[in-house]
Amino acid sequence: MCNDNDHNQSNGSGMDQLKNNINGSKAVDKSQLLAIIHFLKKNELSGAEEALRKEVSNLISEDDIKNISSTDLNDSAFSSFAYRTEGNPNIYEDNYKQLQRFVDGSLDSYRHELSKLLYPVFVHMYLELVCSDHEDQAISFMRQFKNQQDFVYTNDVNKLSLVTKREHFSIYNEVTESFRNSQQLYTIRLSRDSYNYLKRFLQDKSQTSTGKATILVNIIQEHLFIDVYDGLTRSKANVEAISGAMFGEAIRDTNKQKVFYGLMKEPEIKVDMFEMDIDLDSSSQQNFANDSSIGEGSSTHTGSSGAMSIKKKKTKKDSSQAKKARNDPNAPAPTRIPLPELRDAEQFEKIRARKEAAKVLNLGPETLPSICLYTLLNSQANAHETSPICAEVSDDSTLLAVAQDLENLDKESDDVFLKMMDEHNVEVKIFYGHNGPVYGLSFSPCKDLLFSLMEFAHWTNVVVYKGHCFPVWGVKFSPQGYYFASCSHDRTARLWATDNYSPLRYFVGHFTDVDCIQFHPNSNYIATGSSDRSVRLWDCLNGNCVRHMTGHKGNIHTLAFENSGRFLASAGADKRILIWDLASSHLVADLCGGHTEPIYTLTFNRGTDATILASGGLDNQVILWDIQTLLEDIDFEELTPTSTPSIKAKNEAYLLASYPTKSTQIY
Secondary structure: OOEEEOOOOOOOOOOHHHHHHHHHHHOOOHHHHHHHHHHHHHOOHHHHHHHHHHOOOOOHHHHHEEEEEHHHHHHEEEEEEOOOOOOOOOOHHHHHHHHHHHHHHOOHHHHHHHHHHHHHHHHHHHHHHHHOOOOHHHHHHHHHHHHOHHHHHHHHHHHHOOOHHHHHHHHHOHHHHHOOOOOEEEEEEEHHHHHHHHHHHHHHHHHOOOOOOOOHHHHHHHHHHEEEEOOOOOHHHHHHHHOOOOOOOOOOOHHOOOOOOOOOOOOOOOEEEEEEEEEOHHHHHHHHHHOOOOOOOOOEEEEOOOOEEEEEEEOOHHHHHOOOOOOOOOOOOOOOOOOOOHHHHHHHHHHHHHHHOOOOOOOOOOOOEOOOOOHHHHHHOOOOOOOEEEEOOOOOOOEEEEEEOOOOOOOOOOOHHHHHOOOOOHHHHHHHHOOOOOOOEOOOOOOOOOOOOOEEOEEEEEOOOOOOOOEEEEEEEEOOOOOOOOOOOEEEEEEEEEOOOOEEEEOOOOOOOEEEEEEOOOOEEEEEEEEEEEEEEEOOOOOEEEEEEEOOOOEEEEEOOOOOOEEEEEEEOOOOOEEOOOOOOOEEEEEEEEOOOOEEEEOOOOOOOOEEEEOOOOOOOEEEEEEEHHHHHHHHHOOOOOOOOOOOHHHHHHHHEEEOOOOOOOO
């Protein structure tokens, strides 16, 4: 399939499409309907089953439903993914070799883009042979061309090679499931010159080789989406920089939507009728935060030993807001997504955080940050406990949360509540509630909540949010609180609110696990990284994917938004850090060569401006990168949706320092 401008997809629901098909717009196979009814019955989806039976009552009788066999069901499920088969299975190897010779013999300016055809054509030719029960020819085809594919697809090809018989399609395989999905097409971006060159080749082959070239034509037309653009053909460096994703490059139309990446003005905070003089330890601050009954006309004063005094005074604005920032034209409207008003405790925390931030040194090449590593002693208190799986530090660095696998704990025992409530005076608290390994932690901004949801005021599990079908790999609170997001092995991310048991938004589009998730600083967007080697930006308002960015050559483990909200950093198994411009969706920097093992953590310095990016991974070192210089080197006039900007890759120019540990991996 080729589309020069628009890539339209149906927005109707599955039931609406089915109704249209039944009413005659498309022919519906009877066996497919029986397979759907059988699936609904098997999974006890009685409501959907009854509705479907009513719609198809004129096509399917009760006897048809009773007489359906499992063999028929397997055939009907397979038929929806059937390929066009040629009579002679031996011509597949010849056709693939012809395509290879065409790519190798093309002009240098075209070769880099046209070479991206080889992998998807290889996959679909192999699947076509397997689907047609040509097992011997499929194995021979795989053996001959397997090692000629791009190294990025090595793991995918290995998974694909496990499927050698038609019956193997009943076993879940993420590669075959994705490529056999008729709604998903592998995307290849070609310049108009490259596309015309390819078209002439296919036309010539169709005229000179009757029947043989139709295999290539069918696969390219039915299983590939060629995104044609006008202008000069991209260089090899530009093509390679954004290749490597499981399903090719991003479709340009996906990245045309406007992203409000700017930061909203901070809400005006007032100190209601009193001024707080704090000269106490953190426990007194916590007592104040938990006390929301202090209002107008109240006056609190502790004894001579106390250190917090609250005196009634005139209403006074927070002095840290004296200089009001101008409205950012790229920022979303404050009411774009609903946010609750700040509670007294949250206002207090914001005032305290701002005053603390004013004391922080401005970091840069001349002023590098301190690096502290925490060691957990005796973390395996019992024989059934494992080492910590993940950890999270609160924004003010006063709390450290560590998750372990406590799946053998009996949460139904009579004394489990006593275990949660004991030892009030110790510095370590244990939350019990999960019945399996915990892979993600996130503090709320006001520091009183932790996803599952745990409440620090009473050290209890408040709510359990159920919805994901498989393990949850990560969670993240919104910078404004109230909302939090989760990502899972079920290939989805979800948006939740603390006062709602059900997810508010489903973010669906990744082809494999969603491994990491991050909230945008303005809370209007969520970024996700996946094992399909792509990064996506989702709009919390409507759940749409507004940015799809490809370029990683391995699983993505970590994401970090730059302080202004315009840039996003991602890193993972390919040992590279990619910097993306969200305004244009372009890749602007590729920082590779610093790490020698997969990268698992990224973080920008705190403050208004991003000057330093810290990264850590399995190579036992923390590396600091000069983001201030990197952003100064970017030519922002190049960053337009239709341009192909240069990519900064001078690693030695941006690497500030490297701090190796003795044998400690950094997560």
